[in-house]
Amino acid sequence: MEHTAHIEHHAEDGKKEVMRVTLILTVLTLVELALGFWMMKIEAQGTRLMIKGVIVILMMAKAFYIVGYFMHLKHEIRNMIMTIVVPLLLFVWFIGAFLYDGNSFKNLRMTYDSHKKEMSTKKVEKKEEVKETPEVKKAVE
Amino acid sequence: MSTSTTAPVTTKWWSGGKSPFNVEYGKLMMWYFLMSDAFTFGAFLIAYGTTRFATAGWPNPNEVFKSYPFAGENANAPLVFVSIMTFILIISSVTMVLAVKAGQEMNKKAVVNNLILTIIGGLAFLSCQAWEWTHLFHEGAWWGRNPFINADGTQSTTNFTNFFFTITGFHGFHVFSGVIINIVMLIMTLMDKFEQRGHYLMIEKAGLYWHFVDLVWVFVFTCFYLI
Amino acid sequence: MSNEAILHGSSAAVHEVHGDHHHEHHHHETFISKYVFSQDHKMIAKQFLITGMVWAVLGGLMSVLFRLQLGYPDAHFTWLENILGKFWVKDGRITPEAYYALVTTHGTVLVFFVLTAGLSGTFANFLIPLQVGARDMASPFMNMLSYWFFFGASVVMLSSMFVETGPFSGGWTAYPPLSALGSASPGSKTGMDLWIIAMALFVVSSLLGGLNYIATVLNMRTKGMSMTRLPLTIWALFFTAVLGVLSFPVLLSGFILLIFDRNFGTSFYLSDIFVNGVGALPNEGGSAILFQHLFWFLGHPEVYIILLPAMGMVSEILSVNSRKPIFGYMAMIGSLFAIAILAFLVWAHHMFVTGLNPFLGSIFVLLTLLIAVPSAIKVFNWLTTLWRGNIRFTPGMMFAIGFVSLFISGGLTGIWLGNSALDIHLHDTYFVIAHFHIVMGVASMFGMFAGIYHWYPKMYGRHLNNTLGYIHFWITIAGAYLIFWPMHYEGLAGMPRRYYDYSIWESFKQFGDLNRFISTVAMIVFATQLLFLFNFFYSIFKGRKVTAKNPYNSNTLEWTTPIRPGHGNWPGEIPEVYRWAYDYGKDGREFIPQTEPVGADESHH
Ligand code: HEM
Numbered sequence A: 001m002e003h004t005a006h007i008e009h010h011a012e013d014g015k016k017e018v019m020r021v022t023l024i025l026t027v028l029t030l031v032e033l034a035l036g037f038w039m040m041k042i043e044a045q046g047t048r049l050m051i052k053g054v055i056v057i058l059m060m061a062k063a064f065y066i067v068g069y070f071m072h073l074k075h076e077i078r079n080m081i082m083t084i085v086v087p088l089l090l091f092v093w094f095i096g097a098f099l100y101d102g103n104s105f106k107n108l109r110m111t112y113d114s115h116k117k118e119m120s121t122k123k124v125e126k127k128e129e130v131k132e133t134p135e136v137k138k139a140v141e
Numbered sequence B: 001m002s003t004s005t006t007a008p009v010t011t012k013w014w015s016g017g018k019s020p021f022n023v024e025y026g027k028l029m030m031w032y033f034l035m036s037d038a039f040t041f042g043a044f045l046i047a048y049g050t051t052r053f054a055t056a057g058w059p060n061p062n063e064v065f066k067s068y069p070f071a072g073e074n075a076n077a078p079l080v081f082v083s084i085m086t087f088i089l090i091i092s093s094v095t096m097v098l099a100v101k102a103g104q105e106m107n108k109k110a111v112v113n114n115l116i117l118t119i120i121g122g123l124a125f126l127s128c129q130a131w132e133w134t135h136l137f138h139e140g141a142w143w144g145r146n147p148f149i150n151a152d153g154t155q156s157t158t159n160f161t162n163f164f165f166t167i168t169g170f171h172g173f174h175v176f177s178g179v180i181i182n183i184v185m186l187i188m189t190l191m192d193k194f195e196q197r198g199h200y201l202m203i204e205k206a207g208l209y210w211h212f213v214d215l216v217w218v219f220v221f222t223c224f225y226l227i
Numbered sequence C: 001m002s003n004e005a006i007l008h009g010s011s012a013a014v015h016e017v018h019g020d021h022h023h024e025h026h027h028h029e030t031f032i033s034k035y036v037f038s039q040d041h042k043m044i045a046k047q048f049l050i051t052g053m054v055w056a057v058l059g060g061l062m063s064v065l066f067r068l069q070l071g072y073p074d075a076h077f078t079w080l081e082n083i084l085g086k087f088w089v090k091d092g093r094i095t096p097e098a099y100y101a102l103v104t105t106h107g108t109v110l111v112f113f114v115l116t117a118g119l120s121g122t123f124a125n126f127l128i129p130l131q132v133g134a135r136d137m138a139s140p141f142m143n144m145l146s147y148w149f150f151f152g153a154s155v156v157m158l159s160s161m162f163v164e165t166g167p168f169s170g171g172w173t174a175y176p177p178l179s180a181l182g183s184a185s186p187g188s189k190t191g192m193d194l195w196i197i198a199m200a201l202f203v204v205s206s207l208l209g210g211l212n213y214i215a216t217v218l219n220m221r222t223k224g225m226s227m228t229r230l231p232l233t234i235w236a237l238f239f240t241a242v243l244g245v246l247s248f249p250v251l252l253s254g255f256i257l258l259i260f261d262r263n264f265g266t267s268f269y270l271s272d273i274f275v276n277g278v279g280a281l282p283n284e285g286g287s288a289i290l291f292q293h294l295f296w297f298l299g300h301p302e303v304y305i306i307l308l309p310a311m312g313m314v315s316e317i318l319s320v321n322s323r324k325p326i327f328g329y330m331a332m333i334g335s336l337f338a339i340a341i342l343a344f345l346v347w348a349h350h351m352f353v354t355g356l357n358p359f360l361g362s363i364f365v366l367l368t369l370l371i372a373v374p375s376a377i378k379v380f381n382w383l384t385t386l387w388r389g390n391i392r393f394t395p396g397m398m399f400a401i402g403f404v405s406l407f408i409s410g411g412l413t414g415i416w417l418g419n420s421a422l423d424i425h426l427h428d429t430y431f432v433i434a435h436f437h438i439v440m441g442v443a444s445m446f447g448m449f450a451g452i453y454h455w456y457p458k459m460y461g462r463h464l465n466n467t468l469g470y471i472h473f474w475i476t477i478a479g480a481y482l483i484f485w486p487m488h489y490e491g492l493a494g495m496p497r498r499y500y501d502y503s504i505w506e507s508f509k510q511f512g513d514l515n516r517f518i519s520t521v522a523m524i525v526f527a528t529q530l531l532f533l534f535n536f537f538y539s540i541f542k543g544r545k546v547t548a549k550n551p552y553n554s555n556t557l558e559w560t561t562p563i564r565p566g567h568g569n570w571p572g573e574i575p576e577v578y579r580w581a582y583d584y585g586k587d588g589r590e591f592i593p594q595t596e597p598v599g600a601d602e603s604h605h
């Protein structure tokens, strides 16, 4: 039970770390929100896409801090970290293949399904009308 | 366990007779359970992404999620309410860390206090979600019903609301079970169960679960409200 | 805190209990706690095995029934009507609804209940604690739950056979819209609801089990049992568990979305649908391909979940009975690892012609064909293990060798199918049926039989009858090839799978005799399995008693336990391990158990 001695020592460090990580998470979230607000004013698709990319990166950073510090993974033995991080790499292909095929399916629909194509250009009335659900239903049918 | 520093450098971790990762099996199982749960949520979110990629238009979240409690009909405050929800969850994660740390120091009082705070945070989050769902429901949104039109003014499919309710619902279900787990932990602490055992390892596992719920929200928040 | 205490998740006091755990448990054991809600991994293993065997008989019987239809499409078996009732048989013929229900349930039951739960459920439970040197699983309680969730799944699945509209009939892959729309077919109604519930329970069961297996292999190994001293069975079962833990959740997500589509008016998988008698449906924007992706993200790893335990057991049995070390131990682990990784990367090879983007398909071709590399390594190593061995042809060994043969035959046709251009012709034909029955169905069954014959003495303290074993083996292997080999030709000729009656097609009439032949052999093989069942149950009570602790002169730890080990496995201390599991024929000694310390003048391997 030699570790009781360590604990006093660690406790202070630990609390400091928690506060630091809390601060980082807060700042990251605020930056995300700021980007979100900024994006509302932007029309250009390219810029929007870039902002979205940045937001995703910030999201990964937040995930890193939660897993690494709150869930304490960074302080575990290296091999254990590997057993968790390596399988997560499967997500790369999981996401890539799924999204690529989703996109391809849209292109197929837009090329060969004239109804879908028409729907994707036809504007519907503004929201006030749409609010009443029965009408929406009819529109869909 | 902050024992990584206490272990001699020469330890042969893999030679059997001990845990190669210096953690008890329960924590290991919790970690791998969370891995599998990550694949559950991952599959949901990827399905959502795939459908979005396969659909020509999509509603603008800022048009949809722009209200907050007591705001009246014409509220136009996108991202405000959801950022409050996000912070509630982050703060509850912090109190959970503090509860775990207190457990490692065998400080029962601090464990109890922080657990109570965490539970309150969880309940607050669930209430927010309940309000948001009710609000959307009154606007005509539900599974299979989507009153919102696409950002470009075209007719939207129902998959926007379908995915929103399914995924936030599944996350809310996790928050709910997390709250239940934390209540059980609280009761066990109050009954001195952990003092008798001589350690608060169980709270560490509950903590892992709770942080995971927070982690998932990071992704849900980004995928549904921001981009 | 000491590592020991951490290892067992509790204070030092509990650690001591672990030391003689075994005595603790003998005092108050009732019938219920010993045979029903048992937490002993060996009993749970037997529960999985026997439930799996019940399902194997039911699933096999289903195949006999639909083979009856395929082999004798014009015959009228009026007596069947009295046994099965109107839904199933009309006018002496299996009804089309029943035919599809039978095919679907046969597939589901054999893939999931027999070859997943019955195979890895049995042998992971039985072998992991015994071979790594642990008293029990990491969490015996969760282990028990794992069985009972499986039992619940079984009950629900079985009950779906008795609902008025029949069990689900849209194929084991449950593609929407048949699985999503109650109005699509009779089986898509209550039968499908029950099917999904059963499968959801099954996923929970397999997660509970899998987490336990992983934690046990990592944490509970006895002193000296480093990962590279583990028998290959354990490695295989470990990777199996990893595959399950990471892929079953994806299936669960897919099913949850399916439940919403079925019951709550969503359109995740539905778009532009017209149902006869109902009209056009309002669903818009979903895609059935999404379901296929989610399904096969599990579905492909699942086939390896079925195969890997068989590979592991075969490796062990081949080595023990060749009296030679397994050839290329590290290569065997490496190839298991490679297979496990690749299993996650190739799922869309099942979707080459269902609307998958062709360019994406070409990447899946590449990844799929890569599987041939680790597969070939394994085959090579098995053959070289046998090479010039001092082979003992026990029934277990016969089945293990049969496995290798089947794996080669079935794996080769995988390479055909893995090429998307060839798959345009072969997809959804009997060629695919032949491929996966040989490589997965029969091969894994052979692995399972090998395991049962080999470890039966450890399970029940008695031997199976060898003569019956040999009869079982020869008829089954000959029958399996006679059933499935001709299907390759039918498939190459374009004969599609999942048709009710081929005799009305001009192009497939020519196969009438062949189909009758296949059906006949199928019935003979099925009857032979009953012989095995008889052997199994008879020997539990009347089999020749095991007299030696280590009847095979084997190295692994399970043979250091008493002939009929109690809960806790070893009466005294858990033995310590000093060497790998494959020191056969070393330094002039026939075998050296893992528990024997390395001698001073011993050679290196
Ligand atoms: C070299 C190795 C293998 C390759 C390249 C391969 C490739 C393929 C391909 C491309 C298909 C899809 C055929 C189609 O539907 O058109 C397929 C089907 C299948 N394979 Fe394999 N395979 C291999 C080994 C295995 C193994 C080892 C197993 C099982 C243990 C297996 C089980 C299955 C099953 C169950 C199906 C059919 C599922 C269904 O449609 O109902 N395969 N294989």
Ligand SMILES: [Cu+2]
Pocket (backbone or CB within 6 Å): C299, C300, C303, C346, C347, C349, C350
């Ligand atoms: Cu496959």
